[in-house]
Amino acid sequence: MEIEYDDDPRRVQRDVVRRWLSTEAYWGRWRGDADIDASLDGSWRVVGAYRTDTGELVGCARAVSDGVGFAYLxxxxxxxxxxxxxVGTGLVRTMIDEGPGALFRWTLFTSDAHGLYAKHGFGPPDETAMVRPAGDLVGR
Structure with missing residues (x-):
């Protein structure tokens, strides 16, 4: 399978992204189409993986960043x-190793694919991270 990686956000086939994230993503199936569109529109960078023979989007990654030294995958x-x-390796390589954020400090949250991310320099979680889970209303 020949794959082309592209960071042109206009090329992203949003119907594919919406369908996958709302039905397959264990981390955010609750998001509706408007939420997914807003997340894509608010991203610092979006990378798509496209079959070269059909142009079909077969993978995607997005990042949020300050554009200077930090990014969230x-x-x-x-x-x-x-x-x-x-394809996963190509997406992550294109996003973090070959893009404008190659020297950034990158972070992500994941329950799987640790081997994929380790290939790109991600280590195990450390004890310095403090995380407030989404939807946490403690103290409000």
């Missing part, structure tokens, strides 16, 4: 039929 996914072809 989010919503990385590869559709089922494209898994096992290196």
């Amino acid at each position: 989010a919503d990385v996914f590869v559709v089922a039929e494209a898994r096992g072809h290196g």
Whole structure:
């Protein structure tokens, strides 16, 4: 499977992203189309993986950043039929190693694919991170 990686946000096939994130993503199935569109529109960078023969979007990743030294990697996914072809590796490489944020401090939250992220320099979580889970209303 030949894949092209592109960070042109206008090229992202939002219907594919909406469908996958709202039905497959364990981390955010609660998001509706408007939420997903807002997250794409508010992202610092979006990278898509496209089949070169059909132009079909088969994977996507987005990042939020200050544009100077810090970025958060989010919503990385590869559709089922494209898994096992290196698409996830290509997405992460294009996003963090080959893009304008190559020297940034990157962070992400994930319950899986630790091996993929380790290949790109992510280590195990450390004890300096403090996290407030989404939807936490403690103290309000």
